[in-house]
Amino acid sequence: MxxxxxxxxxxxxxxxxxxxxxxxxxxxxxxxxxxxxxxxxxxxxxxxxxxxxxxxxxxxxxxxxxxxxxxxxxxxxxxxxxxxxxxxxxxxxxxxxxxxxxxKAVIDLGVYKLYSPSPENPVNNYAQLFYTREYNETILPYTFGDNNTFESNYLPNGQPYKGNGKMSVTQEMVDAYETATGYPITDPASGYTTAGSWNGQMWDGLKQANVTNISNMYKNRDPRFYASIFFQYSVWRTAVITRPVKLAWFGANGGNLSDGWPKNGTNCESGYNWRKWCSPNVDRNANTGNAARNYPIIRLAEMYLNYAEAMNEYLAAPDASVYAAINTVRKRVSMPDLPIITTDAGKDGMRKRIQNERRVEFAFENHRFWDVRRWLIAKTVDNGPVHGLNARPTQAELESTGLPTTSEAAGVAVFYKVVILQNRVFKDNHYLMPIPQSEIDRDPNLVQNYGW
Structure with a gap:
């Protein structure tokens, strides 16, 4: 040349x-x-x-x-x-x-609306968006053929579910979901407790099903929690899969009866699996059914929350337009309107609410990675230990229960202890990725990003 x-x-x-x-x-x-x-x-x-x-x-x-x-x-x-x-x-x-x-210009086009196929059932109302090929809320879809790849990858890996349990959910993510009162679980008014258990009914993807011995950690939470995460003794398609999800340690030979971590070739380490994206129309046992879904690269809910965030930052304090935008998204899942707590009335408090709303509304949709960077909070939230439940206890822990160490009861007895899964490191230079050296070699005029 x-x-x-x-x-x-x-x-x-x-x-x-x-x-x-x-x-x-x-x-x-x-x-x-x-x-x-x-x-x-x-x-x-x-x-x-x-x-x-x-x-x-x-x-x-x-x-x-x-x-x-x-x-x-x-x-x-x-x-x-x-x-x-x-x-x-x-x-x-x-x-x-x-x-x-x-x-607001996108919202005002008037051609999009939040997908709401089952308004009487807030869990299903949200869940269906992620296994349905819809164009009411989805502004920019990634379209692909009907398939059951999500179900194969994300359903728990136990025999009745026949998934691979490939995605773990951290305790930090679980804790981000408010209770149905609209209060964060850290607020005494939320009613949140880790003590005890409850029996009742839960949406299994197709119908309400009876559940028992559910930890009170998972009682009365934001409906998006139940639509997005599998947890101990939650249920799925109970007409076919007659037992609940069992993510706690259970069984001989490395906990071989558990639906969680112990299986070879699987990745669930935290005591939680993804449920979002999974279609109840897919029967992994019979190897039948496919989901006709789009992946929503951009959807209308993002525009509402973008507007709420931007106006909250622009104004001295949140106004009615900020609350209206975020509450439009919350109404789809029957969550109470903001403001709720005193700090919601201020810019800083509302910023935390909006950031958390994005976290739960867009869980597992590839927003959080970018959000924590653009907000300059990654050095706080992604730097240090991340947690899950005790899905892989030591032999000594199991023995300390006084129960047979391969029994389900022994695994459950030590399961609800929060443990460190990873110690992550995030430094200032991680906010931006480096320009590859090969590109700088081709063009010496390119200056490198900070810290690389």
């Missing part, structure tokens, strides 16, 4: 603000030429719409307004060789207003 051609391709980095402006302008230009929907040409469903382009713009502007990119002094010295600063270290409140306006 001619050296002059090489030099022409060696460009310097644009600033974050320039990149955001470019993405926004491209989304606007695309939106201008795209249809609102493909309702008249159903064979085109899944293609990019006006709403998808505007929703991508809204997400971009929200990220740009967030602390990672808006006034973050950490990146003050990340500059091109000519001295051009790539990160604006001056906080600009108006970026939040732009993000709020962009989210």
């Amino acid at each position: 001619n050296p002059a051609d090489i030099a022409g391709n060696q460009v310097s980095r644009n600033s974050v603000d320039e990149v955001v402006a470019f993405i926004s302008s491209e989304c606007d230009a695309a939106a201008a030429g795209l249809p609102l929907s493909y309702s008249e040409t159903p064979e085109e469903l899944g293609r990019i719409t006006k709403g998808a382009a505007l929703a991508l713009k809204a997400r971009t502007l929200l990220y740009a307004a967030s602390p990672l990119f808006n006034g973050n002094p950490l990146y003050a010295n990340v500059k091109n060789s000519d001295g051009k600063a790539l990160f604006n270290t001056t906080y600009d409140k108006e970026k939040w207003k732009k993000a709020a306006d962009a989210a």
Whole structure:
């Protein structure tokens, strides 16, 4: 290659603000030429719409307004060789207003609505979104053929369920779900307790089913909890699978009767499995049925919560529009309206509420990874021990119960102890990924991100 051609391709980095402006302008230009929907040409469903382009713009502007990119002094010295600063270290409140306006523009299109197929059943009302091919709430879907891959991967790995239990859920995630009162479990008014157990009914994916000996840890929680997580003695398709989920240690030969961690080739370590995404229309025992689902890359609930977050940050204190946006999402699962506790009336308190609402509403949808980074809280929440339940007790623990050590009762007796699963490390340089050295070798004008 001619050296002059090489030099022409060696460009310097644009600033974050320039990149955001470019993405926004491209989304606007695309939106201008795209249809609102493909309702008249159903064979085109899944293609990019006006709403998808505007929703991508809204997400971009929200990220740009967030602390990672808006006034973050950490990146003050990340500059091109000519001295051009790539990160604006001056906080600009108006970026939040732009993000709020962009989210509201999507909402105001009037072509999307929260999916609500079973409003009388808040657990099912939420759960169906994730195993149904729907285009009412989903703004930007990833479409793929009917399949039972999710069920194969995520259902518990015990014999009746015939999944692989590949995803663990941390205790921190479980604890993020409020009780049905709307109070966080750390608030005495929530009614939360870890003592004792209860009997009653629980949605098994197809109908209400009787359950027994459920820990009070899981009593009266946000309906999204029951739609999203398998826990000890929860139930699934009880017309066929007649016993509950058993994630506690149980059985000889490494706990071989447990539905949890002990199975070779599986990954459940925490005493919790994913339930979200699993379709009750799939029968793994009979090896029949498929789910016709989309993966919602962007959905309307995000636009409501984007608007709530952006306006809360823009205003001195949350106003009626902030509460209305977040409560629209909460109403789908019959959760009480905010404000509830005194701190909900202030910016800081409402920020915590909105951040937690995103955590539970978008659980296992690939939002949390990016949210904790753009909020600059990853060094707090992803740095240190993460926890689960005692699904793999020691022999000494089992013996201390005085029960047969291979019995279900012995495993359950020591199961509800919270234990450390991992010790994670998150440093300041982890907020942004490094530019690969191979790219810098090709283009020496590219400056490396902070700390790499």
